[in-house]
């Protein structure tokens with residue numbers, strides 16, 4: 001096992017071994033970029049969903065091989081975001097005789113941050129929103145990246161309301177639960193809806209809820225706009241235009257399945273704002289030919305309007321399981337929550353929840369109404385909201401997690417209809 005804050009000696013160790021990055025997702029790619037700058041070559045990536053990937057910069061993505069022969073001569077860096085999946089992988093690797101395994105999140109973050117800090121010192125650092133977007137350091141709630149925070153505050157926000165206020169690192173805005181697809185295992189529970197369960201939140205209400213929150217906190221570093229399918233919302237242009245202009249909101253991420261072609265180009269023009277990052281979820285062959293052709297058209301429009309976007313073709317979803325009460329002990333409940341990488345602070349219809357499962361579990365009556373799990377924005381007094389949101393952010397034992405597997409190695413194909 002490897003845990004070190006001595007980054008120079010870690011880099012030396014890595015230079016003398018064959019390096020394998022376990023996990024070809026965002027963190028894997030970010031650590032790859034970092035090591036490349038230190039002239040450390042990567043032998044290969046390992047990924048359980050290797051068939052979804054081709055190669056990354058010509059480095060092959062292979063199936064993990066526990067029988068790998070050169071166990072003493074290999075250094076494996078485990079880069080899986082879900083901590084409990086990391087724990088499972090590390091125990092398998094250790095049991096198979098691998099000795100040099102780096103998985104400690106803090107050390108990985110220090111390694112990445114160290115590279116950026118060196119660039120800042122040398123005055124060669126150029127801020128790249130896409131690089132920070134995949135970087136685990138930008139998501140570290142306990143040890144913030146000052147380089148990233150400084151940039152978001154100076155370049156993307158008009159102002160931060162007050163330095164002592166609550167900071168929301170990321171908040172989802174679910175503008176509607178209407179979707180043109182019906183994916184099995186959708187974390188917004190789309191496969192459970194009846195028509196009468198669909199709610200499009202009026203733009204005026206979305207905006208008033210967000211304004212109330214933004215007035216109560218110091219800053220919201222990132223807002224993630226998502227549906228259902230957000231492009232189906234009739235007033236999505238009004239919502240996006242307003243969100244971009246809120247002074248203490250930093251990055252705006254917009255997630256779409258790309259299979260709905262908007263009637264006019266105004267949305268693409270709005271999305272070309274430098275604050276915005278668009279993610280198109282790629283569901284490949286699960287889509288109808290009509291939906292696939294819309295995806296091609298949407299991608300072309302994004303290119304035409306120079307939108308900063310990414311087409312995610314290697315998605316896998318976690319299997320959160322059914323809504324039975326798991327009866328976790330208090331310690332276990334906290335662990336399930338702490339190791340979950342789906343805590344997204346989602347706002348839907350005036351309520352701020354920990355995640356979409358909490359929103360829609362309640363909305364569809366799959367679980368009881370756990371009042372302490374969410375903030376009722378519309379019925380909270382302005383002068384009390386800051387403290388209420390602060391308490392909500394600190395809650396690490398939401399009751400909804402009693403009805404969830406959490407993030408684990410159980411996954412399902414993304415987009416299967």
Ligand code: SF4
Nearest residue numbers: 113116132135138145
């Ligand atoms: S979040 Fe920080 S460490 Fe990560 S890429 Fe951005 S500046 Fe570098």
Ligand code: SF4
Nearest residue numbers: 340342355401404406
């Ligand atoms: S219910 Fe809890 S464990 Fe499940 S996705 Fe939401 S925050 Fe994560």
